[in-house]
């Protein structure tokens with residue numbers, strides 16, 4: 001085996017997966033755009049998403065800043081040295097991280113230390129199988145934390161919100177899948193894709209669910225029962241009205257793939273792997289002797305280049321008469337004038353903060369004056385040039401709900417007026433927004449290139465000891481667009497969409513599959 005060539009092939013696979021959505025996923029995103037109602041926040045989100053896909057294509061930059069836990073599934077001919085393949089992958093990962101194609105995402109689970117190169121115990125995930133063919137099949141998925149955290153496993157029989165009893169049969173499985181879409185709301189950056197594994201044990205069930213994400217969006221399940229189930233879910237999950245980013249709307253689910261395996265009599269698991277719209281999975285077949293790529297997978301059919309993305313964004317901006325410009329620092333009076341549904345554009349400074357920063361700020365002073373300022377839940381991809389200047393390579397929002405235990409207290413302690421993230425926050429934060437005069441702004445999850453473009457300069461950084469994604473970056477922005485989804489009057493779009501989608505979920509209570 002030519003190891004240098006294999007390493008080059010693996011590097012190409014990693015870069016292509018991080019920066020370019022496969023053709024089948026692009027077509028699914030296009031279908032979502034077609035069914036969404038013009039002029040809504042969901043339509044604006046989809047315009048931002050497609051614009052972002054195009055920007056990532058053009059700049060060969062990560063589609064989303066969360067490049068996830070790289071997971072490789074590999075099939076090798078008998079006799080091929082799997083250790084060499086592992087080494088080639090690890091080297092390719094290190095290089096892709098160094099070049100800003102992957103965010104350093106491997107963190108020691110006990111100390112929180114970031115390895116900086118995406119290596120570490122269990123990272124990347126590499127799983128091998130052998131087969132009788134004479135070439136190597138390598139598939140890669142980059143699945144970020146926002147959607148990974150919305151995976152769910154059901155142990156049947158169980159009671160489900162809105163749907164009642166889910167028994168140990170096809171109809172019980174149907175209920176679990178419908179529930180899995182409901183419980184994800186917009187937090188996994190909907191509209192999303194789900195892989196479902198029926199059977200197995202807790203770990204093999206999840207493996208089977210993830211395995212389904214390696215199927216093409218357009219394939220047809222050869223198992224007749226599962227084909228009907230997939231079609232049912234696709235037809236009905238979009239009636240829940242969760243919509244893109246959970247803003248409400250027509251496009252909630254873009255793909256559903258179901259697989260089945262045996263189980264032991266005492267256990268009956270339904271495992272669901274949720275993937276965001278930024279469904280980054282690709283594959284290559286590799287010549288087992290030369291290490292060269294023979295063929296790319298998931299690349300059949302029409303290629304949607306989304307070149308209309310920018311025009312659609314401009315059109316959206318032009319029709320958004322009500323877009324409100326905010327200049328940071330922002331006064332309490334301005335914040336209290338905002339209400340759920342308003343679209344805002346922010347100019348001025350914002351400061352990133354995610355898990356480590358929120359924990360730190362809860363028992364330390366802030367390194368900068370945050371009075372009237374904006375906190376951005378974001379772990380960007382950053383690169384330093386030879387002159388020592390930092391550049392933002394990708395900077396979309398991260399899931400906000402993780403900061404729920406801290407957020408309200410920190411806003412009040414430091415006088416922060418706005419928090420930007422994705423997926424919304426809970427009752428504690430909502431109460432603090434009302435009491436203190438604050439607002440939660442939902443940015444478009446995964447739109448890492450679009451938001452990186454809004455960042456005009458990096459003015460500084462604090463708390464680098466937490467690693468690049470977790471540090472507090474001082475960003476100067478222009479025209480940073482987001483939607484008010486929680487206001488200072490006690491309103492939460494997230495709570496409203498949750499309530500209405502639960503009501504709709506309950507309409508699917510009656511058995512469908514006998």
Ligand code: SF4
Nearest residue numbers: 064144146189276446
């Ligand atoms: S699009 Fe959203 S859920 Fe997906 S990786 Fe990016 S931030 Fe995470």
